[in-house]
Amino acid sequence: MKRTATAVWNGSGKEGKGTLSSQSEVLNNTPYSYKTRFTEEKGTNPEELIAAAHAGCFTMKLSFVLGEAGFTPDSLETTAAVTLDNGAITSSQLSVKASVPGISKEQFDACAKEAKDNCPISKALNAEIGLEATLA
Known part of the structure; x- marks a missing residue:
């Protein structure tokens, strides 16, 4: 069994933004960024x-x-x-x-x-x- 997910990132590490999508589409272009990872901005990490x-x-x-x-x-x-x-x-x-x-x-x-x-x-x-x- 294999499961897949895809990350897309645009821009620099601190100012850029990305999306995460999963094979099942439970995650579907879900946003993530420096701020969702290291502060409390809405999104995942x-x-x-x-x-x-x-x-x-x-x-x-x-x-x-x-x-x-x-x-x-x-x-x-x-x-x-x-x-x-x-x-x-x-x-x-x-x-x-x-x-x-x-x-x-x-x-x-x-x-x-x-x-x-x-x-x-x-x-x-x-x-x-x-x-x-x-x-x-």
């Missing part, structure tokens, strides 16, 4: 997209891991906070809140750790990956 990818990948992997352990989650909600420091992504902190009937905290923590360690985005990142797992 690479780190936000990595955070979304990591949160989505981990959450889906956790659902599979829980299923393999005999549990079906009522809900899983994950936030990923990606840190860019000195030109490198240095960490991605996952924070998951879950409702999983019949599971113990120890079982849940083990499933969450397995998902964190084995989701494809975790494996792709050369960064510290933290996890806070809350079971409701």
Whole structure:
């Protein structure tokens, strides 16, 4: 399986602007720029997209891991906070809140750790990956 995305950039690094488009067209000429990356201007940026990818990948992997352990989650909600420091992504902190009937905290923590360690985005990142797992 291959997935694609395209970035188009016009102008200098600081004053220029670009767009991002994805194969699925979920991103379709979505704006990004220096200001969307380093200030609060509306638009997206690479780190936000990595955070979304990591949160989505981990959450889906956790659902599979829980299923393999005999549990079906009522809900899983994950936030990923990606840190860019000195030109490198240095960490991605996952924070998951879950409702999983019949599971113990120890079982849940083990499933969450397995998902964190084995989701494809975790494996792709050369960064510290933290996890806070809350079971409701």
